[in-house]
Amino acid sequence: MLRSPSDTARRLDALLRDLGPRLRRGGRPAEPLPRFPTGISDLDRLLDGGFPRGRLSEITGPLSSGRTSLALCLLAQATRAGEVVAVIDAADAFDPASAEAAGALLDRVLWARAPGWREALRSAERLLEARGFALVLLDLPPADPRASAVPAVWLRLVRAAAGTGTALIVLSAQRMAGSSAELAVELRATRAHFTGTPALLQGLEIEAALVRHSSAPIQRSTRVHLHHSAAA
Amino acid sequence: MRTACLRVSELPLAAELRAHPELADRPFAVASSPGPRAELVAVSAEAARRGVRRLTSVAHARAICGDLRLRIASPALEQAARAALLDAALSFSPRAAPAPRAPGAYAAEAAVHLDASGVTSLFSSERGWATALVARAEQLGLPAAVAVASSRSVAHLAARHLAGGDSLVLPPGSEAAFLAPLPIDLLDPDDALAEALTRFGVRTVRDLLTLPRRALAARLGPSVLQLIARARGEETELALPVPPGERLAEAIDLEFPIDRLEPLAFVLRGLLSRLRDRLEARRLACSDLFLVLELEAGGRDARRIGVAAPTLDLRVLMRQTRHALETHPPTAPVVSAALESQGRPVRTDQLDLFRPAGPHPAVLGRTLAELESLCGSGRIGAPEAADDHRPDAFGLRPFQPGRAAAPGPASDPAAPFRTSLAVRALRPPVPADVSVVRGRPERVRSAIANGEVLCLAGPWRTTGGWWSREERFAYDSFDVQTGDGVVARLRFDYVRKAWHIDAVYD
Numbered sequence: 001m002l003r004s005p006s007d008t009a010r011r012l013d014a015l016l017r018d019l020g021p022r023l024r025r026g027g028r029p030a031e032p033l034p035r036f037p038t039g040i041s042d043l044d045r046l047l048d049g050g051f052p053r054g055r056l057s058e059i060t061g062p063l064s065s066g067r068t069s070l071a072l073c074l075l076a077q078a079t080r081a082g083e084v085v086a087v088i089d090a091a092d093a094f095d096p097a098s099a100e101a102a103g104a105l106l107d108r109v110l111w112a113r114a115p116g117w118r119e120a121l122r123s124a125e126r127l128l129e130a131r132g133f134a135l136v137l138l139d140l141p142p143a144d145p146r147a148s149a150v151p152a153v154w155l156r157l158v159r160a161a162a163g164t165g166t167a168l169i170v171l172s173a174q175r176m177a178g179s180s181a182e183l184a185v186e187l188r189a190t191r192a193h194f195t196g197t198p199a200l201l202q203g204l205e206i207e208a209a210l211v212r213h214s215s216a217p218i219q220r221s222t223r224v225h226l227h228h229s230a231a232a
Numbered sequence: 233m234r235t236a237c238l239r240v241s242e243l244p245l246a247a248e249l250r251a252h253p254e255l256a257d258r259p260f261a262v263a264s265s266p267g268p269r270a271e272l273v274a275v276s277a278e279a280a281r282r283g284v285r286r287l288t289s290v291a292h293a294r295a296i297c298g299d300l301r302l303r304i305a306s307p308a309l310e311q312a313a314r315a316a317l318l319d320a321a322l323s324f325s326p327r328a329a330p331a332p333r334a335p336g337a338y339a340a341e342a343a344v345h346l347d348a349s350g351v352t353s354l355f356s357s358e359r360g361w362a363t364a365l366v367a368r369a370e371q372l373g374l375p376a377a378v379a380v381a382s383s384r385s386v387a388h389l390a391a392r393h394l395a396g397g398d399s400l401v402l403p404p405g406s407e408a409a410f411l412a413p414l415p416i417d418l419l420d421p422d423d424a425l426a427e428a429l430t431r432f433g434v435r436t437v438r439d440l441l442t443l444p445r446r447a448l449a450a451r452l453g454p455s456v457l458q459l460i461a462r463a464r465g466e467e468t469e470l471a472l473p474v475p476p477g478e479r480l481a482e483a484i485d486l487e488f489p490i491d492r493l494e495p496l497a498f499v500l501r502g503l504l505s506r507l508r509d510r511l512e513a514r515r516l517a518c519s520d521l522f523l524v525l526e527l528e529a530g531g532r533d534a535r536r537i538g539v540a541a542p543t544l545d546l547r548v549l550m551r552q553t554r555h556a557l558e559t560h561p562p563t564a565p566v567v568s569a570a571l572e573s574q575g576r577p578v579r580t581d582q583l584d585l586f587r588p589a590g591p592h593p594a595v596l597g598r599t600l601a602e603l604e605s606l607c608g609s610g611r612i613g614a615p616e617a618a619d620d621h622r623p624d625a626f627g628l629r630p631f632q633p634g635r636a637a638a639p640g641p642a643s644d645p646a647a648p649f650r651t652s653l654a655v656r657a658l659r660p661p662v663p664a665d666v667s668v669v670r671g672r673p674e675r676v677r678s679a680i681a682n683g684e685v686l687c688l689a690g691p692w693r694t695t696g697g698w699w700s701r702e703e704r705f706a707y708d709s710f711d712v713q714t715g716d717g718v719v720a721r722l723r724f725d726y727v728r729k730a731w732h733i734d735a736v737y738d
Contacts, residue, residue, distance in 0.1 A: 040651055063680065064719040068738035069654040084590040084633045091656070095735070096615035096626045098654035106615050110631045112603050113611040123603050130599040132591030192713045192737075194687040201689050201711040203653050204719065204737060226653040228737070 033182075036135065036167040038070065039077045042222040046210055052182050053134075056158050056168045058212070060175050061187030066206035068093070069102070069226045070187065071137050071171050076103035083134035086110040086127050090120035091141040117141065121153055128160035128168065135167050142173040154180035175211075184212035190223070203227040234351075234358070234404075236380045237331070237387035238321050238365060239343040240313070241396060245274035246342075247313035248303045250373030251484055251502060260301035263290050273305055274340060308483035308568065313374060314342050315480065316510050320369040320376070321346040323513040324361070331388060334420055343391065345384045362399035370397070372509050381407055386465035389418050407465045412438035419462050421455075428452055437463045480514075481572040482507045489528050489565030496566055497554055503571045504549050516575030517542030517597070518549055523556070523571055527564035535560070540604035540612050541597035541630075542576040548598060551605040590633050600631060621696045622705060623723070623734055624657050653737055655721065661732035664722065673722060673731075676714050680733050683715020691724075711737070 035049035044050050051057045051074070061067045078085045080103060087094050092113055100106060110133075114120035117140055124138050154177040161168045170177055175184055186209045193202040209221035240246045244262040249255060259279035263270040268291040275284045275293075282297045293300055314330065321328035321344040331343035348358065355361040362378040369376035375396030381387040386407045390400050393414065402410050414437050416429060429452075434440050440463050448456045482503045490496045500523075511518055521537040537556045543549065591599065603612045613628035664678035673685050690710035697703030706726035713719045719737040724730075 062717070063656070063736050064713075064717060064738055066653075066738060068656045069651060072654045073651055092659045093656040094615065095624070095655050095657045096617040098652070099615065100617050102652040102654060106617070108633050109615055110600075110633075111613060111615045111628065112607050114607045115611075119606045123606050126599050126602050126606075130591050130595050132596070189717060189719070192687060192719045194689055194711075194713070199687065199689045201653075201687075201719065201737065224651060226651050228653040 034165070036074065037077060038073055040070075040073065040224055043070075043208055043224060046208065046220055046222045047183065047185070048213075048216055051167045051169060053165050053167045054162055055182035056154065056161055056170065056177055056180055058170045058172070058175055058177055058181045058184040059187065060172055060184065061206075062173055062189075064189050064192070064204065065187040066189065066204055066208075066224065066226050067171055067187050068098070069204075070185075070208075070224075071139070071169065072099050072102040072104060074135055074167075074169065075099055075109060075137070078134045079105040079108040081134075082108075084108050084110070084132060085135040085137070086112065086133050087137045087139065088112045088114055088120045088123045088127070089139050090114045090117050091139045093139060121157070124157055124168065125160050128157065128164055128166055131164050131166070133166050135169065136161075138168065138170045140170065140172040140176065151178060151180065154178065181212055182214050183210070185209070186211045201228050234348040234380060234382060235384045235387045236325070236346050236348040236362065236365070236378055237343055237384065237391040238317060238346060238369060238376050238378050239331075239341060239388070239391040239394075240317060240369075240374050240376045241392075242274045242340050243310055243313055243342040244305050244340060245276060246374050247306065247309040248274075249276075249375075250313055250316070250506065251306075251309050252303075253373070255301060255303075258301055259284065259297050259299060260303060261290075261293055262303050262305050264305055266304055268294075270304075303487075304485075306485045308485050308570065310342075312482045312484075312506070316372045316506070317342055317344050317369065317374055317376065319480070319510045319513050320344075320365065320372050320374065323368055323515070324365045325351075331384075336420065336423070337417065338392065338420055341392070343388060345387065348380050358401045359399065362401060366397060366399050368513060372513060373506065381465070383407070383465040385462045386411065389414070389462070392418050408441075411463060411465070412436065412441070416440055416459070416463075419459050421459050425452060425455055425459065429456075479572060479574050480507060480510050481570060482510075483568065483570035485568045486566065489567050491565040493554075493557055493561065496557065496562075496569075497550070499569060500553055500557075500571065501546075501550055503569060504553065505546060507571055507573055508544055508546055508549065511573065511575050512544055514575060516577060517544050518573045519576040521549070521553065521571060521573050523553070523569070525562050525566045526568040527562060528567055529564060531564050533562045533566075538604065538609040540600040543598050543601040545598045545601065548601040548605055552601070555605055555608075596631075596633075621694055623694065623707065623709070624659065655735040656738045657735050658733060661723075661734040664731040664733050666722065666724075666731040673710060673712060676712065676722065676733075678733055680736060681712075681714040681716060681718035681720045685712045685714060687713040 033052040036053055037044050037050035059067045059070055075085055094111055096106060112123050114123050120138060124136055127133055127136050157168060158180050187206050189204055190207050191205040195202050204226045206224050207221055208224060210218050248262055259282055260276050261272045261279050261284055262274040264273050270290050272286050272288055272293055275286055279297055279300055284293045284297050318330060325346040328344050328346035331345055334341060351358055351361040358380050362380055365378050366376060377391050377394035377396055378399040379387045379390035381390055381402040382404050390402060394400055416437060445460055508518060519542045520539050523535050523537060525533040527533060537552050539552060600612060614631045616627035616629050618625035618627050662678050662680045664676055666673045667675040675684050688710055691708040693708050695706040697705055707723045709721055709723040712722050720733045721735040722733055
């Protein structure tokens, strides 16, 4: 039986809706990007292996959501593998003792204490141009809407990162890079564990949700437990 | 031993053109002092073409050439030009020494004697070496001539015979034939001796050498023997090579006081550019800069401008300098400027064969310098957790990934991976308004965390620095979770009698 044009159009619409983000323009399948694993197996599964190298990713969440712990985890993974990383700290919040406790080798960490978001973005661009850094972590202060109001800035960083093998990860309270980010993870704290007598902070339980992925389904999440090393 | 002489015939002129290359094709002259009666010590080629002559007065020169640009002789510029000439020589020979200053007709020259032995092992010929040396001097802004001979005096005499940009090589044994037809003025006799020789009809070096030495000495005194020795190419003084210093300086006296940043930055850019060229000629990079500004009414502004890593990138050096001036501008108009730098070898770390490739050392050095210019001095480096009981104690070391220790043995893959809970430091600590019941915080109000304290751990007391009023500290710290979900480190400062939040668990 011949189908009417409107029937075909309806079926086509339904098919496109079902395919969703798996539908890609062009005839060639995209080459899989090399990934930067976090070392947390559940999270790496969520991220299809880790954060993509040569791309911009975001880790967002309010205070005590675990974004700093996750970032230091990445630092530890990279430095213990012999790679060199950079932390551009516009928030001036980097704690060397925490990084060391997380297992990072501080000799391989370049800490740039940028006075503002403009200097931080320019520093990121310089480091990407220098090449050789496995990870550039850009920690932006909260509540500065000017940084997110200039999309061209993020495009520049994306172009600078492309082809370098450097994973550029933006750490902030809310999303800044919009569609320039290849991948975005949103964290929130679910529970703080104060146990024992006398009570000690044992750790934080957090939930990580994938809110943006340029080539995979989103709206997936996983839980991670962060252990307070001082309580161990 | 083969020796070369690198010579600039008119140093005051060359020094001015080096600092102000825009005057190259214009009629300009250098005067000994301000005022219309001052004497001209040097004139440019264009001014000479229009009839302006040395040793005439400024007023007379202006009458001849109405658009003559006048510069006052600057000891700072001349000293820098002499140093640049020595740098050019040292970049081509390990032994070089400035020639003694000549009086009389050659008082304006600057010359350097350098050892030219064995240059053919690096260059195809002595001529090729001399040509490259002339080019190097040109790069540093000095139109120099080079002569190579078997003695310093002959090389110097030969160089006096050349114009700027020329080079001459006298093969061994040919010095006598070269010198013979030259006028004895090139030997630089004093005025009395020159007059006496002229009266005797001695005009060329050949004429001088054909006369009996003893008879000449008896008639004219022992000074003629030195003249004859120079004519024969005999060394009369020992060579004392100057050890190459690592601290290079450039300076300039300003025509008029400058009280705005943009024109001052323009002047400093010129100084930086010349300094950078000299460092590059010596295969050194620019480390920390020392800037001295002489101010109107006798004031002085001396400052150190930090450079994170030795670099030759002019853009980075200029940015650092501008940042330093914008942050702390001079308190009065500037009348002269001097810039000095300790040359350092360019970093050439060799990376580990078995580790992933890191940033290239030369690129890393430039990048670190750029980051320091963006973020400020002392804010770039490798972090260090300080061994100190004080909260938030940390240090910053120079970032040198090539020298980082290799990672230890890989951890047991079977061991469960524990993700560590980190803190975000709050610098400075955020003040908090805390309600305390029976010695324990019950409610917190601050810019970071607010609400009832839901969970609490502590207190832990930390004290130290009791031996100093300025350094003493005493805190009681608590880990708290507030009603808005923030888990923070709250502390009571016994010295300041105040509550703060100094970190957030994140």
